[in-house]
Amino acid sequence: MKIKILTRFLFIIFIFFLISSFSLFGSFQEGYELYKQGKYYDAEMVLLREKEISPNNVDIYAVLGWCYLNTGDYSKAIEISEDGLKLNSRDTRLLTTIGRSYMEMKRYPDALSYLQKSVSYNPNYAYSYYYIGRIYQSQGKLILAETALSAGIMLKKDNYLFYKYRAQVYEEMMNYKMAEEDYKRALTLKPNDPALKEALIKVISKQTELESTYQ
Template structure:
């Protein structure tokens, strides 16, 4: 089952990418390394403004810089990280896995790459691999920059598998960590509604509508849940 491409953009923009220096890895690289990150960020900002053709120019530049760095120093984990981020934004999910696996052979505990691969596995419909990656990420960094996103993807997988109570737990954790996404509250409402939990579903839909009063699907879910609860 495929997910609408718009979901990718929504999710990825919800959380700013982790602070690049927080791992302390490869902090003494030459001038090319920050250029890759800069090109990636420029591309991301252009993408957010729906200027994807221009964004791809910067993404391609970032990817090439990273590959050149890896050629010079195959143990540079920062290069693998920016490269997988860049490929992810371009929806080159198979390439994310290829380069991510290569990086993890050098450092199996680089959680930045683990989480990015978890998202790529999701979009490739490799749900069990995605779950394993997201669980590893959460275990590594329970307070990490993208922990809420990891729980959201876990919720997505369980929702698509019809495991609504498990999805409820995952989405609930995601919105507890980051309560500012109308989409996430809507998803929580939808799995509660599917499980027959109509009052909790209404609460989640209402939270989604407080964040986005024009959220048609959330409003429709709220009305359905109201009718079903009577």
């Protein structure tokens, strides 16, 4: 009899924890879905509540960091990512979020420090190279910018922003032919972007003008 009662008790505890784990997972998924829908403040509320329940889930810190990035609260993005790094010091999402936050704050040495650390831990994370390229572009270090953006594109070929910014770098280098190719690639990924269309027209015009000077 005692064995049956104990077995039943353990079974109830097992079911309770199973339901709880599904509930927690669902809460994180709810926050993540809200983030993907661009509902950053709603996502923040859900994820902060989830963090209180499940403080060791690094994914929560990563998505919260992205929410703060998208709302322009770079100090909070850094703070929550630093908290996440206490759980996993090699998480490239967190390192890249901090790097990007410092980039937006124009604290380029700090940004590069975190982004280069991210690359050293995970050389296959495309966004680290992308933001490194953006920083070098801002500093006028065009060859380094082109190298970093090209590395990012090798890893991720489906993001129009990678091609857009490399096109800008080529344009600054007066390599209008390569810039034209990249603007066209960006437009295949985002065909209705008026800014990209305008940039393509301008760079074709510059290429035509350059060719005419050598005729």
